[in-house]
Amino acid sequence: MLLFFICGCLFVFQSIIFIRDLNSHHQEVSAYIDYAHRLTTDDFEVYFSGKKRLLPRNTDLSFYNWDRNVSTSNSSPNYQVIAENACGLLFKNRNDRKIINVDPKAYPGDDTTRMPVETDLYLHVVIYDHIVRRGT
Numbered sequence: 001m002l003l004f005f006i007c008g009c010l011f012v013f014q015s016i017i018f019i020r021d022l023n024s025h026h027q028e029v030s031a032y033i034d035y036a037h038r039l040t041t042d043d044f045e046v047y048f049s050g051k052k053r054l055l056p057r058n059t060d061l062s063f064y065n066w067d068r069n070v071s072t073s074n075s076s077p078n079y080q081v082i083a084e085n086a087c088g089l090l091f092k093n094r095n096d097r098k099i100i101n102v103d104p105k106a107y108p109g110d111d112t113t114r115m116p117v118e119t120d121l122y123l124h125v126v127i128y129d130h131i132v133r134r135g136t
Contacts, residue, residue, distance in 0.1 A: 020124040028066040031056030034076040
């Protein structure tokens, strides 16, 4: 989470990271990860140093094991999961109540950008950055 001030307003960047990769059992798994929440629950030094890879967990916002056809969804302190929707999977930011649409063919939502990441470390990575505006 990144904080900055412009014209007396506080802006907060919150990110959702989508990762699709193979777990330690060589099963294909994917998840939408609340980055700010994971920062509070994990020691990211091991990820930043390259000693360990950031992998999907069944405790993330949304998790899917493609081999076992197992899925879970969990709201976090920053996002509410909206899974039962005609538009597909959505996340509602708990601060500004704006919706983040993770459908790659749809508009991601107000104050949200979608950025695919080219990497050889994972099968697929996309970052959704959401700007939360707070008056001071």
